[in-house]
Amino acid sequence: MHSFASAVQGAKFDRDELTIWVAKESIREVCAILRDDTGCPFNYLADLTCVDWYPSEPRFEVVYHLLSIPKKERVRLKARLDGSSAAIESVTSVWPSANHYEREVFDLFGVRFTGHPNLKRIMMPDDWEGHPLRKDYPVEGYR
């Protein structure tokens, strides 16, 4: 639990939803602790996505929505990443279901997940240039 406290950077409770900011270095560890908690195990990864705050820094926020199936509770974790080194540890070892979500974020935002078993594009063709959901990528695409 000690490592959990030092990894938390902030929290808010807004519109009945709990958000916790987690240091990017300890995201996998925090996820594993939450999954294995005996009181309220967050055993289900409901969603994993990313928000691009370009041009401000830290640019990316990776967002994890967790669900506890036994307790019916939800929590949102967020990790901030710099635009220059957008990489974070993969949580596929905690929830195998993170596989496709992380590939999607890699494909559309260009955020790398270290330790991911198969980090390839999933929506766009393999030879596509750029990451479409970044804010500096035009809506109509590059012409």
Place this chain on the structure above:
Amino acid sequence: MAQGPVTITESGDRTLVLNMGPQHPSTHGVLRLILEIDGETVVRLKPEIGYLHTGIEKTCEAKFYQQVVPLTDRIDYLCPLTNNLTYCLAVEKLLGLEIPPKAQWMRVLMNELTRINSHLVWLGTHAMDLGAMTVFLYCFREREDILRFFEMVSGQRMMTSYFRIGGLALEPPLGFFDKVKKFADRFPGNVDEYEALLTGNPIFLMRTKGVAKLSAEDAIALGACGPTLRASGVDIDLRRDSPYTGYENFNFKVPVSDGCDVFARYVCRVQELRESIGIVQQALAGMPEGPVKADAPKVVLPDREKMKTQMESLIYHFKIITEGFSVPAGEVYQAVESPRGEMGYYIVSDGTAKPYRVHMRGPSYANLQALAKMCEGYLIADVVAAIGSIDVVLGDIDR
């Protein structure tokens, strides 16, 4: 993935790589599966997706909040109203908007009709994949009735956009409730007909029982949701566990089965058909009177009548159409039980009239990850049964 036709595995056995889809009738859209097979047995399965990717999430960022509603129809095209509902609930949560009771009950009613509509398409196509042709015709007979109801309220059979931010687009027309009531009284008998064709059918049982098993642990770890998860013995239904839009006022059972196979998923969905029509009956019996739109002139478009006679309404109308309405900064994740499982919309607002980020968490996208685990060790023909049993909609996966 190896592109060559033949690869040698570690054990030295020869396996064959077989490409299934994207243009294969049993993949229910443009799903491509790369199968590594040893004789008839599937050794590995990898889904390849993205053929329908249209960048809806990116498009949303360039639209006003109210302009996103028609885009949501096109994501999971078998349950357009559920998409509308999830998006509207998320934006209403950001706005802190209260929805009048009649609009909430209409949302429940239409949402359950959508669930029946979606399950009928699933049942018909799933049975046809497994060789039972007749069921398809029966299911589409009832589906036609439901599409007529959608047309009555919204003017559209499929891309309805009937739920709007702040309520409904229009009052339901005269005679609508009577027609739905007649349908709801008749429908349980129709479900009996489907069951008479399938539930005791020995061919159907052989194709589904003990096929594509998925344990509860695997289902949770791989992110399966909805009927796929409930058929693995996990008791979860967001309508009951975290009620939204007035579901707390309705009595219904959540069908759970621990069969873990294709047949269990079939049983769960057919039971859901019966539960859904029960909810429709309750919604019809208790339908409250009153307005169908929230009293929020800056968000909800005024009636045409008022707009043509009152200066103030005209101004509001003009402002909503030309500059939208600003939504307080913040973020919400709204999850709804769609026919396929948890459909979630994550919306980030920066305080302007356009969403900063809209992310759709599609239930099919989640269930697809469980498909590989389900199929490994089974025959190629069982892959067809497994795809049907998770009820994929590719529009929902690729967005």
